[in-house]
Amino acid sequence: MQREPVQIVLASSLAQREPAIARWITSGRGSLAFILGDEDCRYRLLADGINWDRVLIASRSDGVIGYAAFKHHRLGPFSPGLAPFVREFGWLGGTLRYGLFMISECREWYYGFYLYGLRVHKVARRQGIASTLLQAVFEQALGGGHEKVELEVQAKNLAARAFYARHGFVPIRTLRWLSRLMPIPTVINLRRTLSPLSRVPTK
Numbered sequence: 696m697q698r699e700p701v702q703i704v705l706a707s708s709l710a711q712r713e714p715a716i717a718r719w720i721t722s723g724r725g726s727l728a729f730i731l732g733d734e735d736c737r738y739r740l741l742a743d744g745i746n747w748d749r750v751l752i753a754s755r756s757d758g759v760i761g762y763a764a765f766k767h768h769r770l771g772p773f774s775p776g777l778a779p780f781v782r783e784f785g786w787l788g789g790t791l792r793y794g795l796f797m798i799s800e801c802r803e804w805y806y807g808f809y810l811y812g813l814r815v816h817k818v819a820r821r822q823g824i825a826s827t828l829l830q831a832v833f834e835q836a837l838g839g840g841h842e843k844v845e846l847e848v849q850a851k852n853l854a855a856r857a858f859y860a861r862h863g864f865v866p867i868r869t870l871r872w873l874s875r876l877m878p879i880p881t882v883i884n885l886r887r888t889l890s891p892l893s894r895v896p897t898k
């Protein structure tokens with residue numbers, strides 16, 4: 696059966712910012728739940744500070760089916776203020792959690808162009824959606840003057856590792872020290888070098 700082609704746009708170009716999209720994007724970062732709380736809490740903390748020009752949206756006529764969030768030039772998908780943290784956790788707890796979140800964000804600064812998150816709705820997987828999003832991510836990186844894309848993937852996320860391996864990402868190092876310092880899973884830093892003609896295999 697012929698599939699409807701997927702549309703990829705920068706979220707900042709959309710006329711409307713749908714709360715459902717913000718909710719989906721902020722539901723990522725589950726590994727930081729000990730700082731950011733559960734999904735509802737992450738939405739309250741982060742939704743007002745989304746940088747929509749750091750989010751690519753994949754959609755078909757039936758709605759949004761995937762997104763990719765990225766970080767470069769020191770700006771990622773989230774720039775939350777301190778206020779929602781204080782509202783949520785009080786002065787002391789809020790400031791501490793805000794500080795920890797900012798430290799975890801700084802960790803990604805040295806990557807240059809960092810793929811912060813990539814997700815496709817369960818019902819739309821294995822249809823090439825993430826591959827199409829990745830191609831758009833590469834274009835963003837090249838457009839921003841970057842020659843490589845880096846990311847961190849949880850070591851236990853075998854599906855994502857297979858996906859990134861298929862797209863030419865190679866492991867650089869395993870970050871075990873992070874999981875010794877904080878209750879977060881072991882992650883692997885992956886890198887893909889780009890050339891101006893970099894294309895991903897799509898279906």
Ligand SMILES: CC(C)(COP(=O)(O)OP(=O)(O)OC[C@H]1O[C@@H](n2cnc3c(N)ncnc32)[C@H](O)[C@@H]1OP(=O)(O)O)[C@@H](O)C(=O)NCCC(=O)NCCS
Nearest residue numbers: 812813814815820821822823824825826854855857858861
């Ligand atoms: C990983 C993820 C983004 C892949 O999205 P997708 O749209 O299904 O990926 P594609 O259809 O473009 O897959 C392209 C290729 O990647 C590989 N791949 C994708 N999912 C795979 C899986 N579950 N197991 C093994 N290989 C997989 C395959 O080689 C696939 O080609 P094929 O379907 O012809 O075999 C999706 O499974 C997802 O959203 N997972 C949850 C969030 C997540 O883990 N994100 C990545 C961490 S940052």
